[in-house]
């Protein structure tokens with residue numbers, strides 16, 4: 094977990110190079126529904142464009158479906174879920190959480206970064222013209238398709254997402270510390286994903302084997 098733009102997607106990508114997980118980003122899944130104009134996408138979009146969380150029931154149903162299709166020996170890397178106490182409670186009835194990684198990044202760093210973020214919408218691949226620019230301007234490295242900006246990366250929407258994170262999601266750190274004895278909770282502070290990642294990797298090595 095971590096505030097919007099805190100580097101969850103960026104750190105997840107680094108984790109996947111070293112460890113074998115199935116990466117589940119609820120934000121990416123919801124954006125795919127929005128793009129495909131599914132019924133779920135139409136509901137989700139009305140919240141996402143305002144910088145609000147999508148109702149718990151919608152994302153929990155999505156997670157139940159993922160669980161139904163999950164292979165037995167597979168470990169999941171959940172990016173952006175749970176985001177409320179209710180989601181955490183429901184999740185505990187679906188799968189156990191071994192580790193909680195929280196990225197604690199200053200808000201000003203986040204605001205500066207998000208206006209610079211470009212994505213390849215179909216895959217969720219993330220680019221930034223400062224940090225990891227595409228090889229060809231405005232084109233996805235793998236497919237060559239055009240990049241776009243997320244609708245919720247407008248400055249006023251970013252502020253709302255940050256408020257919602259502080260109010261609804263950050264309390265989960267204490268919730269897991271107090272209510273989930275088998276979950277290892279670790280908070281990583283910093284401004285640079287490249288500096289933070291080696292610490293995340295060392296932490297994960299205590300609990301999981303590398304590829």
Ligand code: AP5
Pocket residue numbers: 095096097098099100101102103104119120121123140141144145146147148149152172173174175176177180206207209210211219220221223224225245254284285286287
């Ligand atoms: P989601 O897609 O999860 O958005 P978010 O939490 O707001 O987080 P982001 O994806 O914006 O940021 P990130 O932490 O992944 O950072 P990134 O790696 O891209 O959710 C979107 C919406 O869906 C929510 O607002 C909500 O409405 C809904 N939703 C999703 N899950 C939900 C749930 N469980 N319950 C209810 N609603 C839900 O990095 C950011 C930028 O920084 C990038 O451009 C990156 O290239 C750059 N960067 C990273 N590291 C560095 C560095 N070291 N130096 C410079 N730039 C860097």
Ligand code: MG
Pocket residue numbers: 101102118120
């Ligand atoms: Mg993300």
